[in-house]
Amino acid sequence: MPAWRWELNAVTRNLGISETTILRQGQPCKLCGGFSVPFDSLDFFKFCSPTDPFAFGFSGIPVEYRRCRDCGFIFTDFFDDWSSEEFATYVYNSDYPRVDSEYADIRPGNVATLMAERLAAWRDIDILDYGSGSGAFAERMGERGFFNITNYDPFASPVRPEGKFSLITCFEVIEHTVSPHACLQDMASFLAPGGCIVFSQPLQPDNIEAIRGAWWYIGPRNGHASVFTADALSCLADGCGLVLHRGDWLHGFAAPDASETSRRILALFGAPYGWLRLDAPTEAFVGTPQRGRQLDSWHEVERGGGFNYRWTRTRHIEWDSIVPEVRPLQLRISVPFVNQIEPDFADRCRIEIDRQPLTPRPHGDHELIFETTLAGAAKNRVVLRTPEPVSPHKLHGAQDDRLLGLALPVYPWEPAAANS
Numbered sequence: 001m002p003a004w005r006w007e008l009n010a011v012t013r014n015l016g017i018s019e020t021t022i023l024r025q026g027q028p029c030k031l032c033g034g035f036s037v038p039f040d041s042l043d044f045f046k047f048c049s050p051t052d053p054f055a056f057g058f059s060g061i062p063v064e065y066r067r068c069r070d071c072g073f074i075f076t077d078f079f080d081d082w083s084s085e086e087f088a089t090y091v092y093n094s095d096y097p098r099v100d101s102e103y104a105d106i107r108p109g110n111v112a113t114l115m116a117e118r119l120a121a122w123r124d125i126d127i128l129d130y131g132s133g134s135g136a137f138a139e140r141m142g143e144r145g146f147f148n149i150t151n152y153d154p155f156a157s158p159v160r161p162e163g164k165f166s167l168i169t170c171f172e173v174i175e176h177t178v179s180p181h182a183c184l185q186d187m188a189s190f191l192a193p194g195g196c197i198v199f200s201q202p203l204q205p206d207n208i209e210a211i212r213g214a215w216w217y218i219g220p221r222n223g224h225a226s227v228f229t230a231d232a233l234s235c236l237a238d239g240c241g242l243v244l245h246r247g248d249w250l251h252g253f254a255a256p257d258a259s260e261t262s263r264r265i266l267a268l269f270g271a272p273y274g275w276l277r278l279d280a281p282t283e284a285f286v287g288t289p290q291r292g293r294q295l296d297s298w299h300e301v302e303r304g305g306g307f308n309y310r311w312t313r314t315r316h317i318e319w320d321s322i323v324p325e326v327r328p329l330q331l332r333i334s335v336p337f338v339n340q341i342e343p344d345f346a347d348r349c350r351i352e353i354d355r356q357p358l359t360p361r362p363h364g365d366h367e368l369i370f371e372t373t374l375a376g377a378a379k380n381r382v383v384l385r386t387p388e389p390v391s392p393h394k395l396h397g398a399q400d401d402r403l404l405g406l407a408l409p410v411y412p413w414e415p416a417a418a419n420s
Contacts (some may be wrong), residue, residue, distance in 0.1 A: 162333025
């Protein structure tokens with residue numbers, strides 16, 4: 001059975017729907033273009049409470065969330081077409097303090113206490129508080145000697161600031177955006193050269209597939225349209241030319257050439273983290289100067305089971321210039337596959353980064369996961385080494401005499417392919 005069917009079997013057992021329905025309902029992930037499937041349906045009135053998320057009853061309005069099979073990003077398109085006026089009317093209205101009682105004063109005060117302690121050596125740094133809400137964070141920081149803070153919030157302080165800032169803070173904001181890329185790009189547009197971003201974001205728990213929408217932080221009434229994993233945040237950062245510095249609740253973003261001050265600040269919150277998915281190249285990608293030597297490593301694009309994919313045809317498949325140039329870097333590499341020529345073929349694959357061999361860890365039936373920490377300078381060359389490809393003719397007497405190894409999906413995933 002192809003690996004993607006094992007994954008869909010697990011999904012359909014949880015949701016009680018057919019594989020065909022899953023494929024037809026699949027959508028490309030907003031962040032990585034991967035295959036995202038229906039995850040959970042929540043009443044609009046569910047809000048972020050760990051004890052009583054339906055304290056205000058039920059609206060009868062379903063909000064559908066989906067989760068990316070690759071980066072783990074959870075998102076809904078329920079709010080995608082909403083105007084600012086609709087958000088102000090139905091989410092950020094006079095009832096909002098009831099669904100987020102810490103929004104106006106408690107959380108800004110707690111965060112200011114923490115930030116002032118960690119940033120004590122940089123009281124004169126110019127800060128933009130992006131998504132500042134009531135402005136309480138800047139007030140509390142001012143009480144601690146931080147006077148160079150500008151507020152910006154599309155609802156509470158909608159006048160866009162002028163100039164650039166060495167540090168941007170962003171607390172409990174990016175989960176509210178329907179387009180994380182657009183939000184981060186806008187935020188980064190205010191960064192001074194070498195500057196950094198410090199932001200808050202709870203990460204999905206390890207048992208998210210079991211508890212699903214019951215996790216307290218998934219709250220449509222709070223306007224939470226985007227819920228992240230570390231891999232999803234890394235993908236978001238990479239799409240904006242930045243690197244994720246992963247922490248526990250507070251994290252950072254910065255360009256690879258961040259200033260010494262930014263690096264020192266970010267080290268107080270987290271360490272550089274990268275997520276890398278190794279895909280099969282698209283038609284347009286194969287043969288470009290950067291990847292030209294890969295042309296003989298792949299067969300042509302095929303379509304089947306709702307996926308576009310390519311079979312590998314050699315034991316040595318290479319990707320260039322795709323690892324963030326920040327050291328040390330905690331790196332997680334994902335190799336999703338939709339089929340393999342033999343049942344244990346994938347398990348015998350290895351990854352090399354500048355000749356450093358990595359062995360996959362057990363993870364499931366549809367992808368290989370490799371983890372490492374890169375410490376020194378690197379050429380950023382990633383090589384997938386597989387067992388010797390073999391032909392279906394040799395294995396089963398089939399008419400297909402091509403040498404085949406792993407079938408890797410071509411991204412972004414195309415919903416129309418689900419009908420193939």
